[in-house]
Amino acid sequence: MSDASVHLSVLDLATREYGQSNTEALQGSIDMAVHAEKLGYERFWVAEHHGMPGITSSAPAVLLSAVGAATSTIRIGSGGVMLPNHAPLVVAEQFGTLRALYGDRVDLGLGRAPGTDGATAMALRRTDRLDVDDFPDRLADLIGFFTGMDSSNPLSRIRAVPGYGDVPEFWLLGSSGYSAQVAGALGVSFAFAHHFASDNTEAALALYRDSFRPSRFRSEPNALIGVQVVTDEDPAVVSEQSAPGMISFIRMRQGAKPEPVSMEEARAYEFNDLERRFIAARTERQAYGNTDEVAAKINALVASTGADGVIVAPGAAQARYRHQALDVVASLHAAGRLVRSGAGAATSV
Numbered sequence: 001m002s003d004a005s006v007h008l009s010v011l012d013l014a015t016r017e018y019g020q021s022n023t024e025a026l027q028g029s030i031d032m033a034v035h036a037e038k039l040g041y042e043r044f045w046v047a048e049h050h051g052m053p054g055i056t057s058s059a060p061a062v063l064l065s066a067v068g069a070a071t072s073t074i075r076i077g078s079g080g081v082m083l084p085n086h087a088p089l090v091v092a093e094q095f096g097t098l099r100a101l102y103g104d105r106v107d108l109g110l111g112r113a114p115g116t117d118g119a120t121a122m123a124l125r126r127t128d129r130l131d132v133d134d135f136p137d138r139l140a141d142l143i144g145f146f147t148g149m150d151s152s153n154p155l156s157r158i159r160a161v162p163g164y165g166d167v168p169e170f171w172l173l174g175s176s177g178y179s180a181q182v183a184g185a186l187g188v189s190f191a192f193a194h195h196f197a198s199d200n201t202e203a204a205l206a207l208y209r210d211s212f213r214p215s216r217f218r219s220e221p222n223a224l225i226g227v228q229v230v231t232d233e234d235p236a237v238v239s240e241q242s243a244p245g246m247i248s249f250i251r252m253r254q255g256a257k258p259e260p261v262s263m264e265e266a267r268a269y270e271f272n273d274l275e276r277r278f279i280a281a282r283t284e285r286q287a288y289g290n291t292d293e294v295a296a297k298i299n300a301l302v303a304s305t306g307a308d309g310v311i312v313a314p315g316a317a318q319a320r321y322r323h324q325a326l327d328v329v330a331s332l333h334a335a336g337r338l339v340r341s342g343a344g345a346a347t348s349v
Contacts, residue, residue: 005333005338005339005340006298006302006307006308006309006310006333006338006339006340007042007224007308007309007310008040008041008042008309008310008312008329008330008333008338009041009042009043009044009045009075009224009309009310009311009312010032010033010036010041010043010044010045010311010312010313010314010326011045011046011047011079011195011226011311011312011313012029012032012033012044012045012046012047012057012313012314013046013047013049013055013056013057013313014026014028014029014046014055014056014057014063015028015054015055015056015260015322016053016054016055016056016260017260017317017318017319018244018259018260018261018262018263019260019262020260022056025056026056026063026066028319029046029056029057029063029067030066030067030070031319032044032314032319032322032323032326033067033070033071033074033076034070034071035323035326036074036326037071037072037073037074039326039327039330040330040333040334041074041312041326041330042074042075042309043074043075043076043077043107044067044071044074044075044076044077045076045077045078045079045080045107045109045311046060046063046064046067046078046079047060047078047079047080048060048078048080048081048082048085048111050085050120050124051120051257052252052257053257053258053259053260054248054258054259054260060078060080060081061078061081061091061094061095061097061098064076064077064078064098064106065097065098065101068098068101068102068105068106073105074105075105075106075107075169076098076102076105076106076107077106077107077108077109077168077169077171078095078107078108078109078110079109079171079173079191079226079311080108080109080110080111080171080173080191081108081109081110081111082110082111082112082113083110083111083112083135083138083139083142084112084134084135084138085124086124088138088139088141088142088145089141089145089155089158089160091108091142092142092145092146092160092163092164093160093161093162093163095108095163095168096146096160096161096162096163096164096166097162097163098168099162099163099166099167099168100162100166104169106168106169107168107169107170107171108168108169108170108171109171109172109173109191110139110142110170110171110172110173111172111173111174111179112135112174112178112179113175135182136182139182139186141153141155143170143186144156145158145160145163145164146160146163146164146165146166146167146168147165147167147216148164169189169217170186170188170189170217171183171188171189171190171191172186172188172189172190172191173190173191173192173193174190174191174192174193174204175192175193175196175197175200175204176197176200176204177200177203177204177207179204180192180204180205180207180208180211181207181208181211183208183211183212184207184208184209184210184211184212184213184221185211185213186213186215186217187212187213187214187215187216187217187218188215188217188218189217189218189221189222189223189224190205190208190221190222190223190224191223191224191225191226191311192204192205192223192224192225192226192305192307193226194225194226194227194285194301194305195226195227195228195286195311195313195315196226196228198282198284198285198286201225201285201301201304201305202304202305205223205225205305205306205307206306208221208223209221209223209306222308223305223306223307223308224307224308224309224310224311225301225302225305225307225309225310225311226310226311226313227286227287227297227298227301227310227311227312227313228283228286228287228288228313228314228315229286229287229288229294229312229313229314229315229325229328229329230242230286230287230288230314230315230316230321230325231287231288231289231290231291231293231294231321231324231325231328232290232321232324233290233291235289235290237321238288238289238290240263240266240267240317241315241316241317241318241321242279242283242288242315242316242317243261243266243267243269243317244260244261244262244263244265244266244317245261245315245316245317246271246275246279246282247261247265247266247269248260248261249282250275250278261317263317263318266317285297285301286315287329288315291328291331291332294328294329294332295332295337295338298310298329298332298338299337299338299339302338302339302340308340310329310338312325312326312329314326
């Protein structure tokens with residue numbers, strides 16, 4: 001890959017389509033990883049979400065083990081593990097196990113949000129204390145279980161097996177300046193969740209670079225941005241494939257935990273003016289549209305943020321169109337039409 005190339009990754013939620021079983025949804029995630037590997041994507045990440053009927057990626061380490069077994073070259077990782085939900089030792093052991101199985105392909109992406117509602121977070125953590133003030137301490141302990149701790153730490157005598165001495169590639173994930181600053185101060189890679197929080201992307205990445213201090217993990221900043229992609233040459237298909245996800249997101253904002261929306265329900269749904277404005281704002285800075293529009297949107301984001309790469313988050317309702325999103329972005333990359341900031345893109349395939 002040339003220095004001008006945008007690095008390409010995939011973020012998957014193990015989406016359960018209307019009428020699918022959990023088994024089918026999880027197999028769909030594995031199939032997408034295999035497809036992404038064939039297309040030359042660098043990494044395949046799965047997210048941690050809980051209590052959402054349309055998302056089956058509640059146990060990233062378990063799903064990643066199946067993904068790792070089905071692939072051989074693509075990096076696999078969490079995008080991310082929500083650290084406040086877990087004891088750091090457990091995360092170290094899980095990802096130490098993945099490292100033992102799949103070597104240096106393993107990324108450990110970490111976030112501080114719950115990935116769910118407050119009640120579910122309480123059930124996960126077995127406490128009603130849901131603040132994130134102890135995130136830096138949890139993070140330090142987790143890193144220490146892989147690399148070793150200062151003897152002043154009361155946990156320093158505990159050994160993570162597997163884990164100790166077998167360090168994954170660390171990433172911090174976030175949608176705010178706080179995570180950007182922590183990633184910079186630690187000297188680790190940073191991924192910004194632009195695909196669902198697009199207002200502060202440029203500011204967060206600038207803050208990450210300004211805060212970055214070289215470390216044992218990285219000598220220079222390394223930043224990716226999540227971009228939701230729904231694409232087809234027919235705009236009606238883009239609209240139709242986007243609709244079920246938009247309806248679900250609107251219902252979640254209203255406090256519901258919606259079941260997957262069928263294509264029939266989505267076609268019959270009448271968005272009101274407020275919902276249409278919400279959708280327009282949500283999709284404005286995502287890569288929705290035909291091939292040329294996807295290229296233009298991704299290049300504009302890379303240019304404005306200075307990101308080293310993008311994490312494609314396929315947003316279509318049906319698997320074949322999620323695969324199609326990966327196909328289109330990969331073909332743009334192969335044609336030299338996706339470039340880092342400051343480099344010139346090829347004008348034609």
